[in-house]
Structures are given as structure tokens and as C-alpha cells.
Amino acid sequence: MQLFLDTANIVEIExxxxxxxxxxxxxxxxxxxxxxxxxxxxxxQRICSLVDGPISxxxxxxxxDAMVQEALALAAVNMExxxxxxxxxxxxxxxxxxxxGKGVRTNATLVFSAPQxxxxxxxxxxxxxxxxxxxxxxxxxxxATLGEIAEIFSLHxxxxxxxxxxxxxxxxxxxxxxxxxxxxxxxxRVLQQMxxxxxxxxxxxxxQQDWAKLK
Numbered sequence: 001m002q003l004f005l006d007t008a009n010i011v012e013i014e015x016x017x018x019x020x021x022x023x024x025x026x027x028x029x030x031x032x033x034x035x036x037x038x039x040x041x042x043x044x045q046r047i048c049s050l051v052d053g054p055i056s057x058x059x060x061x062x063x064x065d066a067m068v069q070e071a072l073a074l075a076a077v078n079m080e081x082x083x084x085x086x087x088x089x090x091x092x093x094x095x096x097x098x099x100x101g102k103g104v105r106t107n108a109t110l111v112f113s114a115p116q117x118x119x120x121x122x123x124x125x126x127x128x129x130x131x132x133x134x135x136x137x138x139x140x141x142x143x144a145t146l147g148e149i150a151e152i153f154s155l156h157x158x159x160x161x162x163x164x165x166x167x168x169x170x171x172x173x174x175x176x177x178x179x180x181x182x183x184x185x186x187x188x189r190v191l192q193q194m195x196x197x198x199x200x201x202x203x204x205x206x207x208q209q210d211w212a213k214l215k
Contacts, residue, residue, distance in 0.1 A: 001177040004054070004163065004185035008032045010046055012188040017050050019191075024053035026129075026165070026185040028085065028109070029060060041077055048078045054127075056107045058085035059095075067095035075104045083126060085109045088116050093123040100124030107163065112140075117149040121160040129185070132176065133166035142166070143175045150180025170194045 004024040005016045008031040016022045025047050037043045040057070047055050055078070059070040071084040084099060086092035087110040096106045100123075107127040108120030112135055117128045130149055132142030146164055153160060164176035164184040170193050176184045186194075 001181060002183045003173075003191070004183055005051075005191065006031070006165070006167070006185040006187050008035050008037065008043065008047075009188075010035075010043075010050070013047060013050050016188055016191055021191070022051060022053075024055065024183070024185075025051050026056040026085070026107070026163070028056075028058050041074075044074070044077045044082065048081045053081065054083045054105070055081045056083045056085045056109075056127075058087075058109065062089075062091060064091040064094040064098070067092060068098050071095065071099055071104060071106075072102070075099075079103075083107045085129075088120060093119060096120065096123040096125050100126075109165070113145060114148045114152060117160075117162075118152065121153065121158045125160055127161045127163050127183075129163040129165040131166035132164055132172055133168040135166075136168070143172070143179050146176060146181055147179035154180065 002023040003021055004026050005013060005022045006026045007013060008027040013025060032040060044057055057074045059067050061067045061070045067086060074084060075082045083105045085107045086095055088108050099106050105126035107129055108125040109129045111117050111128050111130045120128045130146045132146055135142035135145055150162055161182040164181040167173060167184055167186045167190055170190060173184045173186060
């Protein structure tokens, strides 16, 4: 399973990219807004220069024709890397179908059920992003929903990739991998938590202390 970074913060992307573990980046309007970035195109260009992989950029239009026009402008930043995120609506399904015909990859976002994921895949989405954490927040089992989507896609040979999104902690990443997600997109905080274990920390200290005794 691949790891993407879920952020629009350049400093965070530079840090994670330096570890050599992320294969893409996902952004959304809320993440971009937090950075106070005025020129979204320049931000996308910068991200593409830092990470050699899919970079998700979301459209804000609500009607399919406008979605397509906005998507084409964003994709023009870097056709090889930019993936257009569209929230799962009927208008977005139409836009996904049109964009697939134009060779533009799409990522169906705000997916909360297997039927939604099936519709997105049928419309031609390259990726679907079930929101694991937000499902958990309302008392549903986000990982179970993800697993249901993965089972259906595998059973029917559906090529759309599953991105486990709304990841809250390292265990979500492990569970998403076991459930069949192709990708997990995580905030830097979770990526850092994945790295840490108290036994690793104490082991390093012990090694250093033992080595110091030889001097």
C-alpha cells in the first residue's frame, strides 16, 4: 500500500518527501485555505516539483460543465501528475465521465458508502476516497466500509484505486492496508506517529549508553 500526504503545507511536504516514503499528495479547499495561499496554480506547481506522483486538486464548481472547465485548467498545470478531486454528486459523475474521455484522472472524494464508490468507478474515476475517520465519528465502521469497497472492486476486476482518507491515527493505516486499500493519505502528524515507538527510543538510548562505556 502506498502512502500519500494529506496537506497543502509546503514545509510538511518537503519534510515527508525527504524521508522517501510518500508517493503522492492530496489537497482540498480546507487544507489550501489554512495556508492562506492566493495563487493555487503556483502552489500546485511547487508540490509537483517536490513529489513525483499523483497530486489531487479539488474543484469548487457545482455544475458539471463548470467542473470540467475548472478541472481542465487545474490539470494543465501538470497533466502527468494532477488528479482532479470531485465530491460525489450526480453532476460530478457526469464530469468524471467527460474528464476520463479527455485523459484527465479524477478522484471521487467525500465517499461514505460502497454504492457511492461503485458509481464513481462506473463513471470513470481513477481513485475513490472513502472517509474512514468521518464514518467512525458518526458511529459507523469506516474500515468495514473500506473493506466492502475493496472486496467489490477485487471481485469484479475494477481498476479504480482506493485511497483511505480521513485517517486519524497509525492503526487506521494498518487497518486500511489489511482491508485492501491501495493508498492511505495521511497528515504529517500521523506519518510521524507511525515512525515512533517507545521501545525504539529506549533502545537507541541504551545502545548509546552502552557504547559510551567503552570510551
